[in-house]
Amino acid sequence: MAGLLFDLAGKVAVVTGGNGGIGLGMARGLAAAGAAVVIAGRNEAKSNAAAADLRQSGAKAISVVADVTDKSAVAAMVERTVREFGRIDILVNNAGINIRKPPHSLDIAEWDSVIRTNLTSAFLCSQAVYPAMKAAGGGKIINIGSMMSIFGAGFAPAYAASKGGIVQFTRSCAVAWAGDNIQVNAVLPGWIDTDLTKRARQEIAGLHDKVLARTPAARWGEIADFAGIAVFLSSSASDFVTGTAIPVDGGFSVMG
Numbered sequence: 425m426a427g428l429l430f431d432l433a434g435k436v437a438v439v440t441g442g443n444g445g446i447g448l449g450m451a452r453g454l455a456a457a458g459a460a461v462v463i464a465g466r467n468e469a470k471s472n473a474a475a476a477d478l479r480q481s482g483a484k485a486i487s488v489v490a491d492v493t494d495k496s497a498v499a500a501m502v503e504r505t506v507r508e509f510g511r512i513d514i515l516v517n518n519a520g521i522n523i524r525k526p527p528h529s530l531d532i533a534e535w536d537s538v539i540r541t542n543l544t545s546a547f548l549c550s551q552a553v554y555p556a557m558k559a560a561g562g563g564k565i566i567n568i569g570s571m572m573s574i575f576g577a578g579f580a581p582a583y584a585a586s587k588g589g590i591v592q593f594t595r596s597c598a599v600a601w602a603g604d605n606i607q608v609n610a611v612l613p614g615w616i617d618t619d620l621t622k623r624a625r626q627e628i629a630g631l632h633d634k635v636l637a638r639t640p641a642a643r644w645g646e647i648a649d650f651a652g653i654a655v656f657l658s659s660s661a662s663d664f665v666t667g668t669a670i671p672v673d674g675g676f677s678v679m680g
């Protein structure tokens with residue numbers, strides 16, 4: 425029973441920013457559960473390496489160079505996926521960046537860049553996969569939020585705005601597309617050890633220890649922590665779960 429509930433054999437997943445960090449952790453989970461995976465990112469070498477890594481474990485995987493802020497690149501990514509694998513069942517909107525500055529120092533180009541990469545991209549990709557999911561009789565969309573979907577961030581206002589927005593966009597798509605059997609959920613990572621946070625730890629003194637002290641699980645998250653939630657939200661196990669925002673944070677968000 426459990427095997428069938430979580431089986432993704434025959435399913436096709438697109439993971440934006442799947443060439444490293446949390447996206448790669450999710451891609452590995454989806455591939456291990458049987459899905460064919462399309463890794464999308466701007467860095468061709470890194471994306472090729474991630475797809476090769478998945479193929480080496482026996483999965484079907486390709487990489488596509490795509491800037492998810494660019495509508496025509498997103499259309500090409502979807503077209504290539506359908507040409508290669510014939511369908512799209514799962515979309516993980518994971519690509520993201522941060523620019524750490526307080527609101528009074530952030531310029532409009534920086535604001536636009538963060539909002540476009542973290543939030544507008546989810547709109548572009550979700551809209552682009554919708555026809556293929558509808559044609560397949562349903563689908564699963566997973567959007568990546570953050571603890572800053574919940575808390576304010578004085579050092580990252582555009583990031584927090586984008587991640588708050590992603591939760592409301594998730595709820596809106598969940599409502600709009602429930603009748604098409606498309607479930608749309610958000611995952612809110614706590615503090616996870618990736619390239620993104622390596623830079624944060626260099627820039628913010630004491631961050632490493634502050635996170636440890638504030639996290640009930642008393643550790644930073646690993647990218648492998650995202651395999652299970654990706655499989656759950658992509659499989660029939662979650663067919664009645666939609667519009668949620670699920671923290672994967674070792675208890676960070678419930679610590680008083």
Ligand code: NDP
Pocket residue numbers: 440441442443444445446447464465466467468470471490491492493518519520521541542568569570571612613614615616617618619620621
């Ligand atoms: P990484 O920096 O390791 O990964 C970010 C990924 O996004 C890369 O694969 C990058 O690929 C891709 N990307 C960035 N911009 C674009 C773009 N314009 N087009 C296509 N791909 C793009 O960071 P994380 O794994 O940490 O972050 C992944 C997601 O998780 C982000 O949305 C982030 O905000 C979120 N998150 C992370 C947390 C953490 O603690 N690490 C906490 C909460 C949320 P490429 O450079 O090849 O384009």
